[in-house]
Amino acid sequence: MAVGPGTLPQFFPVKGVKTGIVSAGIKKPGRKDLVVIELAPGSRVAGIFTTNQFCAAPVQLCRRHLQAAEPRFLLINTGNANAGTGEPGMRDAVACCAALAENAGVELQAVLPFSTGVIGEPLPAGRIIDALPALLAGTAEDRWADAAAGIMTTDTRAKGASRQLHLGEHRVNISGISKGAGMIRPNMATMLGFIATDAKLAPELLSRWSAELGERSFNRITIDGDTSTNDACMLMATGQYGGPEIDADSPFADDLKTALQEVYLELAHAIVRDGEGATKFVTIEVSRAASVQEALDVAFTVAHSPLVKTALFASDPNWGRILAAVGRAGVEGLDLQALAIFLGDVCLVRNGGRADDYSEERGQAMMNQEEITIHIDLGRGEVSERVWTCDLSHDYVTINAEYRT
Known part of the structure; x- marks a missing residue:
């Protein structure tokens, strides 16, 4: 794949x-x-x-x-x-x-x-x-x-x-x-x-x-x-x-x-x-961070989350997994009211909870795409960073389990 x-x-x-x-x-x-x-x-x-x-x-x-x-x-x-x-x-x-x-x-x-x-x-x-x-x-x-x-x-x-x-x-x-x-x-x-x-x-x-x-x-x-x-x-x-x-x-x-x-x-x-077993190409953007390191910490925490990556593979708009990853990224003094999370152009999180205008149908439409952007607005500064990752599929496990055979 x-x-x-x-x-x-x-x-x-x-x-x-x-x-x-x-x-x-x-x-x-x-x-x-x-x-x-x-x-x-x-x-x-x-x-x-x-x-x-x-x-x-x-x-x-x-x-x-x-x-x-x-x-x-x-x-x-x-x-x-x-x-x-x-x-x-x-x-x-x-x-x-x-x-x-x-x-x-x-x-x-x-x-x-x-x-x-x-x-x-x-x-x-x-x-x-x-x-x-x-x-x-x-x-x-x-x-x-x-x-x-x-x-x-x-x-x-x-x-x-x-x-x-x-x-x-x-x-x-x-x-x-x-x-x-x-x-x-x-x-x-x-x-x-x-x-x-x-x-x-x-x-x-x-x-x-x-x-x-x-x-x-x-x-x-x-x-x-x-x-x-x-x-x-x-x-x-x-x-x-x-x-x-x-x-x-x-x-x-x-x-x-x-x-x-x-x-x-x-x-x-x-x-x-061409990631092993990849079915989706994912861009993770973090904006309005206080520093480059802060932006990268958030982006890579989301990118490495097995729960986020498996949801991406399943095309499941389980936005709570993204929210949880952002929350454990180690950002000190994170203002939840100032934070916003987007999947493509669909706002998932605003003012500390699910965005009022979010619907499962709109989230699903974004997740069904082969190329996906997750945007996280921290509302803390002027720094923006971007990383790229893929989903985690059954094939990744198979490829690496059989790598030497």
Whole structure:
């Protein structure tokens, strides 16, 4: 199940980026499970990673390599997370990077590793290493769609986004892919995201945008409240578009950031739409909060409530579950008379109780929709925030109960 059509876009080729994909037989024979992203010399990369303290070996190694050398290759495997594997897992991650570096003629630290899949099982490094020559031989500028499919795990469909814009006389392309369907919770959300542009971004702006754009997109989604061991989202800028370096004072900075933000949001929303067992795409808006943290506390309390999520799956306008979640979100001194809760354009709660003009029929009409907005007006301040989630269905339990079988 998934919400919406989920078709891949036309990917605009990013100058200085090639992708490749092969089958290494990591978990299932014949499945395309190993992806490489090759970057032109001079490319710059920044990223954000999971905050889970059991972060996987590739996450630890990727952080080190980012600080040590100019990135040239991203190596991504599915079918095995290489997390909870201790020192052997780190040795396997290093061995895979070293083998790719040797095959490509670059230094070890120029390879950034990423893994996703089952936690706690040894990485079949030998299979990955054996597949590297074919992987590198098959890279091309037009294989973004193949790469999107190659990083999937429990995803039911590949996820991608692409934009093209002009900055003065120069054309800029942006393309990105993501994966994720379960174990999704911000900080970060099991997800991987890779976004590339051929614009030339100043290093400090690249790092700032990587953090800001990730925070407003991938860190605003949740499927089940579980923070993965392997999350990473990388922003790559090859500088091949032919124009000048863009810094914070550039007249083109705002246009480029807007286009990148659209790609980030589209990739993040695609994960929610493909949430394990999802049948509804839900936007939770909190307005007139006293602070960003307060708004997010309320939004995520509602988003994570099993009772709210199961009501959404049943298309049941049981608004009391939303009210109860808001009430336990930890907002100090909440004025119930000033608070209002809406389902779409239907007011559910006003003046501390059910809105006078609410009817079950109007609530049901909203709940029957595939895409739903829950709006919570706290009446306390000027801050607004938005998060995205999905419902909780029987299929979510089945998928995760049978994940390793």
